[in-house]
Amino acid sequence: MLRKRLITFVLVFILSSFITRYAFSQNSLELGFSWASSENRLLFDARMTYESMKLYLGNLQEDGDRLIVKYNTRGLLFSMEDENMNSYSLIWGTTPDKNDVISLEVKLSLEGYNDTIGLYKFGNSWGLGYKREGTEVLGPILGSYDYRNYLTLNASGSFGFGTYSSLGFASGAQAINFDLGYIYTTSDIFNFPSNSLPFGIGYRERLDNGIVIGGKFIPYVCFNDGSWGINLEGNLRMNRVNLNLGIDYYRDNLVYLGKIIFDLSDTKQIIVRVNPSTIGVSYGESF
Amino acid sequence: MRRRFLIVFVIISVFIIESLAFAITPKELIDKITARTKEIKDSYVDIRMSMSVTGVSSGSSQTTKLTYRLKIESITNPTVVRITYVEPDAFKGTVMLIDSEKKLLSTYSPVANQIVQSKIEESQTNTSNIDITNPISIFTDLEKTYDLTVEEKKLDKKDVYVLTATLKQSQKGEFGKGVFYIEKNSLTPVKIELFDTKGQLVGTIDILDIKYNIGLKVANLRSFPKDAKIVKGGTVQGTPGFPFGSQSGK
Numbered sequence: 192m193l194r195k196r197l198i199t200f201v202l203v204f205i206l207s208s209f210i211t212r213y214a215f216s217q218n219s220l221e222l223g224f225s226w227a228s229s230e231n232r233l234l235f236d237a238r239m240t241y242e243s244m245k246l247y248l249g250n251l252q253e254d255g256d257r258l259i260v261k262y263n264t265r266g267l268l269f270s271m272e273d274e275n276m277n278s279y280s281l282i283w284g285t286t287p288d289k290n291d292v293i294s295l296e297v298k299l300s301l302e303g304y305n306d307t308i309g310l311y312k313f314g315n316s317w318g319l320g321y322k323r324e325g326t327e328v329l330g331p332i333l334g335s336y337d338y339r340n341y342l343t344l345n346a347s348g349s350f351g352f353g354t355y356s357s358l359g360f361a362s363g364a365q366a367i368n369f370d371l372g373y374i375y376t377t378s379d380i381f382n383f384p385s386n387s388l389p390f391g392i393g394y395r396e397r398l399d400n401g402i403v404i405g406g407k408f409i410p411y412v413c414f415n416d417g418s419w420g421i422n423l424e425g426n427l428r429m430n431r432v433n434l435n436l437g438i439d440y441y442r443d444n445l446v447y448l449g450k451i452i453f454d455l456s457d458t459k460q461i462i463v464r465v466n467p468s469t470i471g472v473s474y475g476e477s478f
Numbered sequence: 479m480r481r482r483f484l485i486v487f488v489i490i491s492v493f494i495i496e497s498l499a500f501a502i503t504p505k506e507l508i509d510k511i512t513a514r515t516k517e518i519k520d521s522y523v524d525i526r527m528s529m530s531v532t533g534v535s536s537g538s539s540q541t542t543k544l545t546y547r548l549k550i551e552s553i554t555n556p557t558v559v560r561i562t563y564v565e566p567d568a569f570k571g572t573v574m575l576i577d578s579e580k581k582l583l584s585t586y587s588p589v590a591n592q593i594v595q596s597k598i599e600e601s602q603t604n605t606s607n608i609d610i611t612n613p614i615s616i617f618t619d620l621e622k623t624y625d626l627t628v629e630e631k632k633l634d635k636k637d638v639y640v641l642t643a644t645l646k647q648s649q650k651g652e653f654g655k656g657v658f659y660i661e662k663n664s665l666t667p668v669k670i671e672l673f674d675t676k677g678q679l680v681g682t683i684d685i686l687d688i689k690y691n692i693g694l695k696v697a698n699l700r701s702f703p704k705d706a707k708i709v710k711g712g713t714v715q716g717t718p719g720f721p722f723g724s725q726s727g728k
Contacts, residue, residue, distance in 0.1 A: 217700040276710045300710040361590040363568040397589045457698040
């Protein structure tokens with residue numbers, strides 16, 4: 192009993208010291224509901240960012256900061272940052288296929304780039320992931336890069352490996368990026384099939400009226416049987432509405448992922464998130 | 479004739495005495511501006527900056543004129559400054575947020591939809607930049623390095639104080655002279671001219687609009703698009719001065 196109290200005390204102390212000492216980002220609170228069509232249930236969603244801490248409950252779709260979160264994962268995400276801007280995350284959730292998702296990630300904040308290393312369990316697979324993302328100013332050009340590598344160990348004992356890179360350049364009102372990857376063995380994490388080569392191009396432009404429009408076109412071919420698929424992304428940012436849409440089509444299977452943000456003001460938003468298993472609506476406020 | 483001369487003499491004397499009595503010294507002017515600044519809780523400033531930058535290319539030096547138009551929203555407590563680029567077109571929509579409370583510098587690029595967040599570390603080195611979170615700091619200890627004079631003039635039909643700071647011969651500095659045009663009634667700056675040590679005009683800052691105490695909120699200044707990608711890392715030394723480009727976080 193005493194030991195339990197001591198552990199609780201230590202945890203509370205560590206948490207409170209993080210919260211009070213390391214102010215980092217803008218505080219925000221988001222509350223909403225998701226309708227899970229497969230289960231015919233209404234589910235509660237919440238996302239809170241408070242100083243150095245993030246806590247998400249429910250719908251974890253589109254949290255781009257994480258290394259490993261499938262779009263249809265529901266559960267808990269807890270993240271904390273230290274005074275050097277490194278972050279430590281725990282994800283504990285499940286997908287509609289009843290696959291457990293457990294992930295531990297460390298994101299190191301280095302000079303101008305971030306390295307993320309994650310250990311995860313997805314269903315019966317274990318994996319190790321690594322991601323580096325960064326930015327460089329090359330004269331008038333803002334360069335950015337993002338590359339990811341995964342090594343997985345499936346329940347059958349076989350290994351899987353994949354790599355995916357994206358290189359971007361932005362200057363003035365235009366941005367372009369090139370994507371290239373190779374998936375040796377598909378895993379529960381990748382959307383791409385085994386022995387496939389995704390490659391593509393993306394383009395974004397800010398128009399004179401301030402609207403930003405862009406898209407990514409990433410076809411991929413599977414060398415095993417010559418089958419192909421297409422991954423599409425579209426973005427539209429207007430004055431008060433921001434739309435992000437992703438579509439993946441492979442062998443008569445269509446997966447879609449969407450997010451619309453309605454800015455009621457600079458600090459108040461309504462966010463709609465859609466994927467094949469759920470549709471969620473949340474209200475968010477920054478303070 | 480003698481009587482008329484006496485009357486003219488008396489009138490001129492009165493004018494001279496009056497002007498001497500009401501002439502303001504540089505120190506008094508700086509004290510008045512500092513006192514006025516203490517009343518400011520938040521501000522909105524629309525400025526146009528033109529700077530001549532000399533670089534060496536293929537062995538010959540070339541001077542390029544750069545023009546920036548910035549909207550600067552700032553809150554004094556906690557000190558948060560949000561700078562939005564309006565010109566040139568290459569930077570339009572770029573936002574730089576200097577958060578002195580959280581010691582963070584965030585630069586948002588709209589077309590890349592990316593925020594680079596860097597830590598601000600206190601710098602021991604002195605820079606020639608004007609601290610944008612505390613522009614009045616430019617006047618602090620100014621008389622130690624510069625000889626100061628004040629005169630009153632008309633600028634665009636406005637009555638202004640013209641504070642001229644000329645680098646003392648015993649001192650070294652990047653700028654040889656600075657001329658500050660300060661509106662007489664509101665004590666707000668309307669124009670700043672900066673000269674190099676050779677006397678060449680290298681920079682002009684026109685204050686197109688300035689508003690004080692308009693009820694800005696910290697949360698609004700700190701807000702960025704929710705879906706923007708954040709790259710963290712790197713440190714910048716000292717609080718940034720007037721920016722002449724986007725930060726790389728390095």
